[in-house]
Amino acid sequence: MQNQQRKLDDESLHIIKELQQIPESKKNFLTEIYFDVAITFGKRTEYRMLYFNFKTRKIFFLRHAKVREEILFSSLSQVGLDDKIKIIWNDLFGNATTHYIITQSYSDTVQIFYLLRTLSFHPLSRFFEEDFKHDIVKKKYSVKCKKRGQTAWAHRQMIIYNGEFILFGDNPHVPLTICPLSSKVSFNIHANYILEINTAIRKIILSFSNDQELNMTYNTLMTCEQFIRPPVIIKVRTFTSNKLAYLINSCRDICIKNMLYPDECVEHFAILCEILRAVTKKRSVTQGNKKEIMIEEDEYLKKPQTGKKIIYPEDELKQYCLTDDPKKYYKNFISVGKGGFGDVYKVQRMDEQGYVALKVLKHSVEERSEKMGVEVARMKLWNHPNLIKMIGCWLFGNQVFISMEYCSLGTLKTIIKSQPMPLQDIAYVIQCSLKGLEYIHKQGFIHRDIKTTNIMLDGNYDVKIIDFGLVVRINSNPSNRAGSKSYMAPEVIKQIPYNEKVDVWSIGCVAQELFETQPPYKEHGVIKGMFKTAVYGAEGLRDITKVPVDFADFINKCFIFESKDRASCTELLTVCCLILISL
Missing domain, CATH: 3.30.200.20 (Phosphorylase Kinase; domain 1)
Structure with missing residues (x-):
């Protein structure tokens, strides 16, 4: 029996239409989602279930419901789209790995690309469940069957929805096969109650108990169709178009080398130029006579007046x-x-x-x-x-x-190179550092260079903040960039007036580095890290499954984007006490 023309039923169409009209304020955050794909690992291509878990901030590659590989959201560096989805991710030390994802339908491609690319912008990005559930708004039929594997038949539970069918094994919560019912899918009925399903990436052979179950399955599938999503539109694809055409060549090369996206660079062009000036030490990083570009850059270069300099x-x-x-x-x-x-x-x-x-x-x-x-x-x-x-x-x-x-035990940077620091020790070090910073702030100063190389331990394990070469008075209304790039708060990178809260941001970077061995965004390089910090804020802890709630809460309080809402050292000391008590 050959494949016929499929048509989605009216009830499913109506439910999808209602789903699309739900206002954002009433939507639910997406917690997990699965896609059935093929993925390249070097020269080989293998089937995987692509599982996004937004609670743990991880992407899992599953095979037969078991985790084979996993990627942290924070490690995603660049995501591109041609005939396949290309992802580049970096480990903690900046070593890059590339995978290509082959999907079963264009709608799957759109969804996966959107998720991956958005997460590569910022790993804390949130998504809504209602934007991804169009293909499962109506459960139509459930039946037991067998799926042919390489060597044997395996029992499966088949659930048919309006836009896809799913095969489960013993675990009813983890799908083993997902088939989006796009126009690329075809069905053929064979003798002995066999249904052959051809998709874009594989052939699925199912066996049913009797003719009635087979026909019911086939007839139900003929009333299903995957929701067709609009095509991917990226307004700026190269660094030679739009405003980016006016970057000097060396700066354009820096952007490409650091895997920045052209579209986000255009959207945040003034910040991009500010960072490029910081790393190249150039007064201007654009060329040509384009009036609006010159005005935009000149306006950004006009720093606020800091008042008359006082000699004390x-x-x-x-x-x-x-x-x-x-x-x-x-x-x-x-x-x-x-x-x-x-x-x-x-x-x-x-x-x-x-x-x-x-x-x-x-x-x-x-x-x-x-x-x-x-x-x-x-x-x-x-x-x-x-x-x-x-x-x-x-x-x-x-x-x-x-x-x-003399601090005989060295800097924190040196200490964590030789051995990991237990969480209890981290809490102690951060608590002592906060006490020192609280004192500095009460004296009316900002340290401006808090980092793991500027905090030391003496022979008695006493914590000492060192290097006051960049201290500045709070009342001087500073706005100049100072400190170490990987530890800078967004307002310092953008050179807008700041206060003592920049030290709080830096202590958050130190705490994260002590736990994960690297400060925020370090695996993506200094330039990309500065850009992401200035535009999106901190990435947060890379793997939140490994830390207690109080420590994660501490980090979050340090990394509040708006400095006026960021915690003070005094507030954070209370959190540190809670961490030490709980350990």
């Missing part, structure tokens, strides 16, 4: 400095760190009463006298057990030398 007597460097050679006081210089600021040495006191850290600032006094004064003044005047304490300061040979407490 307490920040005068020389009042804190001795003028003789620090080598009179210390011996056995051992280099323990280098950076843009200069060099750090572990040195021994001349009386051999222990070790200190000696920081030799890179720039001469004439170049950075004011900034050096601010840093030294803070170390001298601030007094808190979680802030590094200055022991002495010297101005010798036109260079500044600062001796301070």
Whole structure:
């Protein structure tokens, strides 16, 4: 018996129409969805059930209801569409893997592409159930059957909906086969109650108990049809069209190399240019005479006035400095760190009463006298057990030398490289860091460079915040970009006026790095990470299945996009106490 023309029944059409008219305010968030596809793994192609789980933020590749592979939403880097869906995802260290997904219908392609691409923009994206359930609005028929496998027949429960049929095995919650009933699907009835189903990617052979069940199945299928979704429309597909045509070549290459999407770059063009200026150190990153582009970039370059600069007597460097050679006081210089600021040495006191850290600032006094004064003044005047304490300061040979407490256990960055940090230790470190930051904020300052290399542990496991080279007064209304790119709050990246809440964002990045070994978006590179942070905010914890609720809540409070709604250090200390109590 050959395939006939299929036509969806009127009742299903009516239900679908009503579904499309539901206002967004009354829709339900999508929690999970399955698609039956073929996926490439290198040179081989295998069947998989593609399972999106929005509670765990993971994509699972299932085979016979068992997980074969899984991908975190946060690892999705780029999703493209040609004759197949192309996905590129990065592991935690930035190593890329590419898969191609072959679907059974164009409507499946549209749905999967939309989900994957949106999640690659931001892994916390939400979707509505009502936008994806058009093919299962009406259950039409359920029947037991057998499906032919490679070596044997297997028992299945077949459920036919208005737009697809599903085959289940022993587990009624996990589908083994989904067949969208698109125009590509055909049916043929054979002897011995056999139904042959040909799809775009496979042939399905089903066996029924009797002629009545076979005919009922066939006749029901002939009243089913998959909902036809509108085609995918991407307004900007290349970096040589629209506003992007006015980027200078080197900046266009940066965008392509970092797998940014042309359409989101056009939509957030001013932010893109701001980030490109930050990484290229160029005043302008566009070319040509297109008036609106020049106006847009010029407007963004106009930074708010920060008011008249005030020189504070307490920040005068020389009042804190001795003028003789620090080598009179210390011996056995051992280099323990280098950076843009200069060099750090572990040195021994001349009386051999222990070790200190000696920081030799890179720039001469004439170049950075004011900034050096601010840093030294803070170390001298601030007094808190979680802030590094200055022991002495010297101005010798036109260079500044600062001796301070020596932290023998090193930075947090160094510690987590050698071994994972238990959650209880993370909570302790973050709690101590917050106490230090709370003190800084109450003194009227912002640290602006909180990161795992600027928090250390001494020999007694006491936590010390170090490096006050970028501290600034809150009342100076800062808006300039400062700090380390992977730890910057959105407002810092965009160079709009900010306050002490930027340190809260950074402490969230530190907490996430201590738990997952990398700060937000690190696997996607600094440029893409900055762009996503500025546009969408933080990605949140990559794998929320591995953390207690209180810790996830802490991270979420740090990463609130609007700084006015972001928690303060005082509020976060309460959450830290709850975490420590619960562990």
